Amino acid sequence: MAVKEAPLVPFTMAADEEQVIKPPWWVRNRPYLIAAPALLVLIGILYPFLTAVYYSLTNYALNRPGSVNQFVFLRNYERMITDPEFIKGTIVTFAYAVLSTGVELTLGLVIAMLLNRESRIARVLQTTLIFPMMIAPVIGTLIWKVMMQPSVGILNPMLNAVGLPSLQWAAVPETALFSVVLVDVWMFTPFAALIMLAGLRSFPKNPFEAAQVDGASFWFTFRNLTLPMLSPFIIIVIVFRFMDSLKMFDIIFTMTEGGPGSTLMTYQLTAYRTSIQFQKLALGLPYAITLYVVVYLASQYLIKTWGKAQRRAAGFSE
């Protein structure tokens, strides 16, 4: 026995030593302790998320107590996919996001490049860009709604003044999507422009001066210098604008509540109408959860691309 134990002695000594050196638990776990209050809030938000997933697998409706225990597995998701309106809703959700992000990105880039000059007027204009972006989306949309209104509105008189016919804007299916995208573009192009302007201003001058000395054309410089160096900023604009317009609620709800008919019933609007207005909680949730999955996957992909673009813009080869 004693012989067997002998080699263990230095080992236990080492363990004792480690015990002495090892800091107490509150020092070892300090980052967790510091973040603990935020973690509590986190749990308070993750818990409803998990219940959302659970409810979506039941028959839960607010006006039928007890239905929360009727487990139906994926039937609500099946109902969503087989709904004849589902494809239309998918198309309008993505069309809204792609259109508004695309226009904001293009227009924002042009504005940023035009503002990227050392002039007083550029600075003053840059400041006023803040206004549409900082007004509440609901309020901004209400302004546009009144401007599009047939009796007090100003947009139709303006169209008529330049010889164009009046439009019915969001009141008819043909121009409804155009009308809400227009408001989105008005509201968030400043965001795109300001982010890309910050990018343009962060560029070193040398490569551009060299290109100018070599007599490179505007398009050559734009394609081979500006765009690659701007790509991390472009991706940031896409991250924020694409995610936010996929789940856009305020503008569409304020403008038409999803109408006319079901023209603008995006996932968010459908989830709201079904779960909150019609109180069929479990039937609306699949739309919200599907949207969550789409947004999550897209954000993972975009954040990875952003990291790559940043490394490439900094001059590292892949």
Add this chain to the structure above:
Amino acid sequence: MESKVLRQRATGIFSDSFLIIYFLFALFPIVWMVLISLKPTDELFTTQFIFHPTLFNYQTIIFGDPTAGAGVIAKQEFPRNFLNSLIASSGAVIVSLLVGVPAAYALARYNFKGKNNLAFTFLSFRFAPELVIIIPLSVAYRQLGLYDTYFGIIWVYQLVTLPLLIWVLRSYFEDISPDIEQAAMVDGYPWWQIFFRILLPLVRPGLAAASLLAFVFAWNNFIFPLVLGASNTQTVTVSALGYLSSAQSFFNRMAAAAVVSSVPQIVLALGIQRYLIRGLSFGAVKG
């Protein structure tokens, strides 16, 4: 040579006119809203830009409508809604500051297991479709008695304010060299003195920008108070819809309410202009 100068001048004129057209597009709706808010009701439908300006609409939304009979928009709702917005938004920012500043510091300074997952979970709140969280919350709030209470609204606003504060402040904390802290530690300062007397003053611009921006986003939020609040906590964003949906549309009053409820954000945004880009991009763009 001459043609080059000419072409440059032409490009300049073209760029300037493009900018001017864009800025007319960006600013006209706001100017028009102010104009409508100054219009008396009898000129609302008959005139465009020339009319007899009046402050009657502002007076009506703040002190109530002296000419209104019963059944028209409830009087003096607007001041209450404005107060609700103020309470909910500042409450949300205060809670976020108390909870978020330490978390931002931990995420910036320490290397610990799950650090990046934690940071991205906070960020994912910002991008999560709100209804995933608030549909189940609308049930839970009714059971817990939090429906239509300030506490309930402030709690759910953390989805808006907390990720912003944590991410922006983390980027500011990361800019401070750890050497400063180490030097203070060697000098024998306790950690809380280091934190409050050295670190916090250094991140003050970030602190101001992030909390003011968080305030603006909370103020602008619509869907949370729409679903989880009612008459007690109705904010200006929810009540603004009421001016148009009733049988008679009060366009000019709506515009007056819109002007008054947009002033705080615009003033705040102008105040933090220099840090706005960094805040808006969650610290990703150091403008």
